[in-house]
Amino acid sequence: MTELLITGARLYGEGDPVDVLVADGVIAEIGERAAVRAPSSAEVLDAAGQVLLPGLVDLHTHLREPGREDTETIESGSRAAALGGYTAVFAMANTDPVADNALVTGHVLRRGREVGLVDVHPVGAVTVGLAGERLAEMGTMATDEAGVRIFSDDGRCVSDPLLMRRALEYSTALGVVIAQHAEEPRLTDGAQAHEGERASRLGYAGWPASAEESIVARDCVLARHAGARLHVCHVSTTGTVDVLSWAKGLGVDVSAEVTPHHLLLTDERLETYDPVNKVNPPLRAERDTERLRQALADGVLDCVATDHAPHAEQDKSCEWDAARPGMLGLQTALSIVADTMVRDGLLDWRGVARVMSERPAEIAGLPDQGRPLAEGEPANLVLVDPDAEWTVRGAELASVAGNTPYEGMRLPAVVTATLLRGRITAREGKID
Amino acid sequence: MRDLLTTDGLGHDEATAVLDTADELKRTLLGREVRKLPTLRGRTVITMFYENSTRTRVSFEIAGKWMSADVVNVSAGGSSVGKGESLRDTALTLSAAGADCVIVRHPASGAPHRLSGWLADTRTSVVNAGDGMHEHPTQALLDAATLRERLGGIEGRRIAIVGDVLHSRVARSNVHLLATLGAEVVLVAPPTLLPHGVEHWPVTTAFDLDSQLPGLDAVMMLRVQAERMHGAFFPSAREYSIAYGLNEKRLAMLPDHAVVLHPGPMLRGMEIASPVADSPRAAITDQVANGVHVRMAVLYHLLAGEEL
Known part of the structure; x- marks a missing residue:
């Protein structure tokens, strides 16, 4: 039996500072009695001036294992997650071999448990080999030990409308959600960057907003027809926000995520041709980032997901077209949300808890994550110092890959401790 | 001028100076039997072409030779590039081998910008000879x-x-x-x-x-x-x-x-x-004839300084 007394934290950054007693993996007591009830052997975590939130949940990470352990492993990615304030992450299926069967999803689950720093949930592929030709054995993956709840071909779009229709229909029997990487491949053949004035001038082949919006619109219609749940990955355009508003208004069971990089960075980064800024979907125009922030505040966008996607130095230290798309995200996500949403008053910390913990846990159907800060609830928690700042240094991040578009940036809000079922996984920037 | 990567941001006076130099070189060479100036003697110019090209590569080569530079042509097919060497390693290799100027054509927009960044601490200039859909x-x-x-x-x-x-x-x-x-x-x-x-x-x-x-x-x-x-x-x-x-x-x-x-x-x-x-x-x-003189002028401004 281990006890931990958190003193002087403000729950959701609201009200007066309180003490929180954590015992046996759950929140045992909140308030004046917490200190009284704490045994003398209890560890004390001084959280004066800090914000206590439910542990963060990321619906979208690439942990690269199996296949590209030179860029990230389940262990290194788990460390990054814990340091970033996460207590649960979903590992995308585009590994090598692809997580399109229960052998691979089982491996990812077990490896995550062995590391034990964050709950690692494997995402299953929708189609065999992500090839978009026939359905993967979703039922087996859903009912096997990994209990897969999210299926996605992320990195690729399930572009065949018939296959997408069937996947959505089939998912309804399993109670799972299909997460779509919305990109009509015929409209993005050879695409390198957001199609706009800047890419045109700089000579990048354009990735038009319509390639995302047309798939989201189609999938919303298909989901309504199938009575299925749809989750839209990494929404990046103003038009997609419009489509989602329309679909939600019609009662379509659709949820959507936005990445920190699409909230913060714009296609202005194209000027340098430095592929640390290459990501798919691409960094968009400033008007898009503004709209995405507003939509996250309004709830049209449900949650923030990192799309944490480590790549080797040689896959970024090259010409743009040859570079691989993706960037690190787990350790910077909360700070970027603080920077883009909290600082500007678009979200308060309760709102941050909603978009980074409660809604993602709900979408994924995790019973013990994203729970209220209340007695008897599982102690999956994160403590944040809202007034501290830090400078991003890629080499100091926990991921194997160290390249990041945030290199040298000064960001607000520091994760001071992460608790997974009452156990401290990260503290003061170090794995506990 | 250290590199020539783009005409976007190239000033009126700078551009006019290059064009005036090209005119002067053309007049100087007009009617000469031996079309060779000693200006870039001892300088090494390397062309690196990752795309097929006849006129541009030949034009740069002649421009360099008429200025007495040592011109070396590297084509992607017949070099270590074909063995999978990265653009960065190739550039650093050519720079270390003594290139005063690397003239690059590449199918990826921005490749010359990347080269310029990687070679910023060297004395090697970069000339964009056409990058993707970007500039020439x-x-x-x-x-x-x-x-x-x-x-x-x-x-x-x-x-x-x-x-x-x-x-x-x-x-x-x-x-x-x-x-x-x-x-x-x-x-x-x-x-x-x-x-x-x-x-x-x-x-x-x-x-x-x-x-x-x-x-x-x-x-x-x-x-x-x-x-x-x-x-x-x-x-x-x-x-x-x-x-x-x-x-x-x-x-x-x-x-x-x-x-x-x-x-x-x-x-x-x-x-x-x-x-x-x-x-x-x-x-x-x-246009083809002027191409040689203009490229001589560009090499001159990059490698030999302002006054002719």
């Missing part, structure tokens, strides 16, 4: 030299750039440079071949060529790759040629003084009719 600055400079020669100046002249603007690095470099030098530029193409956001460029646009012709001082035809039809950019070579091909009838609609340019290689019959390409109104071989 020496082509724009040689076009400007040709226009100055034929029209007596560029300021206030009206110039149409016709054809596949979307994919054209020649068009982008020309738009920036001609705007800097005070020309009025009109881009003429079907909507499918005009870039997204072109309304922010310092140009006007038109879909119809015929209505533009009587007001032009020059018309610059762009190469149209036949494979564009597969991307549904236009229905057929025939229809393209009917709408945008520069034929004799259209040539007659131009004012008498107007000049016809083409960066080559030409698709005769498709974008330009043979009699037009071979007419005295066409400055296409002048």
Whole structure:
């Protein structure tokens, strides 16, 4: 039996500072009695001036294992997650071999448990080999030990409308959600960057907003027809926000995520041709980032997901077209949300808890994550110092890959401790 | 000037200085039996071509040789590039081997910018000889030299750039440079071949060529790759040629003084009719000749300093 007394934290950054007693993996007591009830052997975590939130949940990470352990492993990615304030992450299926069967999803689950720093949930592929030709054995993956709840071909779009229709229909029997990487491949053949004035001038082949919006619109219609749940990955355009508003208004069971990089960075980064800024979907125009922030505040966008996607130095230290798309995200996500949403008053910390913990846990159907800060609830928690700042240094991040578009940036809000079922996984920037 | 990567941001005076140097070099060499100047003796210039090219590579090679530089040609096929060496390693290798200047053509837009960054701590200059759909600055400079020669100046002249603007690095470099030098530029193409956001460029646009012709001082035809039809950019070579091909009838609609340019290689019959390409109104071989002088001038400004 281990006890931990958190003193002087403000729950959701609201009200007066309180003490929180954590015992046996759950929140045992909140308030004046917490200190009284704490045994003398209890560890004390001084959280004066800090914000206590439910542990963060990321619906979208690439942990690269199996296949590209030179860029990230389940262990290194788990460390990054814990340091970033996460207590649960979903590992995308585009590994090598692809997580399109229960052998691979089982491996990812077990490896995550062995590391034990964050709950690692494997995402299953929708189609065999992500090839978009026939359905993967979703039922087996859903009912096997990994209990897969999210299926996605992320990195690729399930572009065949018939296959997408069937996947959505089939998912309804399993109670799972299909997460779509919305990109009509015929409209993005050879695409390198957001199609706009800047890419045109700089000579990048354009990735038009319509390639995302047309798939989201189609999938919303298909989901309504199938009575299925749809989750839209990494929404990046103003038009997609419009489509989602329309679909939600019609009662379509659709949820959507936005990445920190699409909230913060714009296609202005194209000027340098430095592929640390290459990501798919691409960094968009400033008007898009503004709209995405507003939509996250309004709830049209449900949650923030990192799309944490480590790549080797040689896959970024090259010409743009040859570079691989993706960037690190787990350790910077909360700070970027603080920077883009909290600082500007678009979200308060309760709102941050909603978009980074409660809604993602709900979408994924995790019973013990994203729970209220209340007695008897599982102690999956994160403590944040809202007034501290830090400078991003890629080499100091926990991921194997160290390249990041945030290199040298000064960001607000520091994760001071992460608790997974009452156990401290990260503290003061170090794995506990 | 340390590198020449783009004409975007190349100042009026800087561009004019290069063009004046090119004129001076042309006059100096005119009628000489031995076309060789000692200016870059002992300097090493390396051309690195990751795309096939005859005219541009040969033009740079001759420019270097006429300035007495040691010119080494590296082609992607016959080098360690074919063995999978990264662009960065190749660049650092060539720089370490003593290159004073690397002239690069690459299918990826921005590759010369990346080279320039990797070589920032060395003494190696980078010249962009065409990168993806981005820019081809020496082509724009040689076009400007040709226009100055034929029209007596560029300021206030009206110039149409016709054809596949979307994919054209020649068009982008020309738009920036001609705007800097005070020309009025009109881009003429079907909507499918005009870039997204072109309304922010310092140009006007038109879909119809015929209505533009009587007001032009020059018309610059762009190469149209036949494979564009597969991307549904236009229905057929025939229809393209009917709408945008520069034929004799259209040539007659131009004012008498107007000049016809083409960066080559030409698709005769498709974008330009043979009699037009071979007419005295066409400055296409002048462009090639001026290309050598302009590239000599660029190498001179990069490697030998300001005064000639």
